[in-house]
Amino acid sequence: MMNDLLIEKLAARGIRPTAVRLLVVRVLAEADSPLSLADIEAMLDTAPKSTIFRALNLFLEHHIVHSFEDGSGSLKYELCDGEHGNPDDMHTHFFCEKCQRTFCFKAIQVPVIDLPKGFRMHSVNYMVKGVCSECESKG
Amino acid sequence: MMNDLLIEKLAARGIRPTAVRLLVVRVLAEADSPLSLADIEAMLDTAPKSTIFRALNLFLEHHIVHSFEDGSGSLKYELCDGEHGNPDDMHTHFFCEKCQRTFCFKAIQVPVIDLPKGFRMHSVNYMVKGVCSECESKG
DNA sequence: GTTCTTGCAAAATATTTGCAAGACG
DNA sequence: CGTCTTGCAAATATTTTGCAAGAAC
Numbered sequence: 306m307m308n309d310l311l312i313e314k315l316a317a318r319g320i321r322p323t324a325v326r327l328l329v330v331r332v333l334a335e336a337d338s339p340l341s342l343a344d345i346e347a348m349l350d351t352a353p354k355s356t357i358f359r360a361l362n363l364f365l366e367h368h369i370v371h372s373f374e375d376g377s378g379s380l381k382y383e384l385c386d387g388e389h390g391n392p393d394d395m396h397t398h399f400f401c402e403k404c405q406r407t408f409c410f411k412a413i414q415v416p417v418i419d420l421p422k423g424f425r426m427h428s429v430n431y432m433v434k435g436v437c438s439e440c441e442s443k444g
Numbered sequence: 445m446m447n448d449l450l451i452e453k454l455a456a457r458g459i460r461p462t463a464v465r466l467l468v469v470r471v472l473a474e475a476d477s478p479l480s481l482a483d484i485e486a487m488l489d490t491a492p493k494s495t496i497f498r499a500l501n502l503f504l505e506h507h508i509v510h511s512f513e514d515g516s517g518s519l520k521y522e523l524c525d526g527e528h529g530n531p532d533d534m535h536t537h538f539f540c541e542k543c544q545r546t547f548c549f550k551a552i553q554v555p556v557i558d559l560p561k562g563f564r565m566h567s568v569n570y571m572v573k574g575v576c577s578e579c580e581s582k583g
Numbered sequence: 584g585t586t587c588t589t590g591c592a593a594a595a596t597a598t599t600t601g602c603a604a605g606a607c608g
Numbered sequence: 609c610g611t612c613t614t615g616c617a618a619a620t621a622t623t624t625t626g627c628a629a630g631a632a633c
Binding site: 374402413437442 | 512513514515536538541549552554555557558559560561562563564565566567568569570571572573574575576577578580581
């Protein structure tokens with residue numbers, strides 16, 4: 306059962322797998338694109354946004370999810386890929402300015418740059434904005 | 445005088461160089477880091493934020509400035525470098541999670557990636573988060 | 584029973600708009 | 609005059625917190 310995997314994932318970080326937390330992790334796991342707090346709230350009409358918010362922040366602390374801003378006006382959350390280490394998952398995200406959807410291009414390797422001396426990197430978001438293929442073909 | 449250059453810059457795009465607009469362009473031109481609406485408002489205590497906001501949006505439309513989100517919770521604005529064309533200025537930005545400052549690494553070339561077929565790119569923001577050299581040395 | 588978690592409401596922060604008064608051409 | 613711009617206030621949108629009730633250990 307899927308819940309077992311999710312429970313393990315949380316337990317491995319010492320997080321108690323409460324009902325709401327499992328629901329939040331699950332919608333993130335099943336989503337095919339990054340989700341905002343409002344998105345998740347809409348998908349789980351049982352839980353208030355404050356509880357979801359706190360679950361997400363807890364996951365952020367434990368590097369189970371990461372967040373980024375895509376220009377939509379609201380933070381987007383995504384499950385982290387692998388084991389936790391630094392830097393966090395490095396993704397290429399694309400925000401379509403027409404349909405306002407955000408895509409995560411996992412297949413595209415994020416190019417790494419050299420930072421000036423003394424700067425330490427935690428995470429990278431390669432954020433591209435433009436028009437997605439669907440909107441492009443619609444004209 | 446500096447104003448002449450700024451007036452030309454606006455006039456070249458058919459934008460009337462009003463007092464507030466000139467002030468806004470000037471603080472952006474003189475700033476050594478990206479500014480938020482609140483930053484600009486604080487620097488120009490004569491103009492209300494709504495007017496500054498509208499000036500910025502006008503500049504955005506005309507590609508005199510570009511904006512991006514750095515994770516601070518508020519949009520940051522920067523003057524565009526050159527003539528307008530696509531894609532917009534491609535910068536590497538660094539957000540320090542300790543001092544909350546945003547750096548613009550103009551010297552670092554943003555690596556270009558190939559998007560999936562059909563996707564058209566307008567702008568890119570290579571957003572790095574971590575700890576800046578100053579905070580790093582302070583421990 | 585002590586700590587952790589939830590739900591509701593409301594505070595805090597940012598962005599955006601309505602509208603009447605004023606400036607400009 | 610007619611259009612563009614400004615200033616104030618207020619509406620929206622989003623994130624975040626306070627607190628008391630409830631659940632877990």
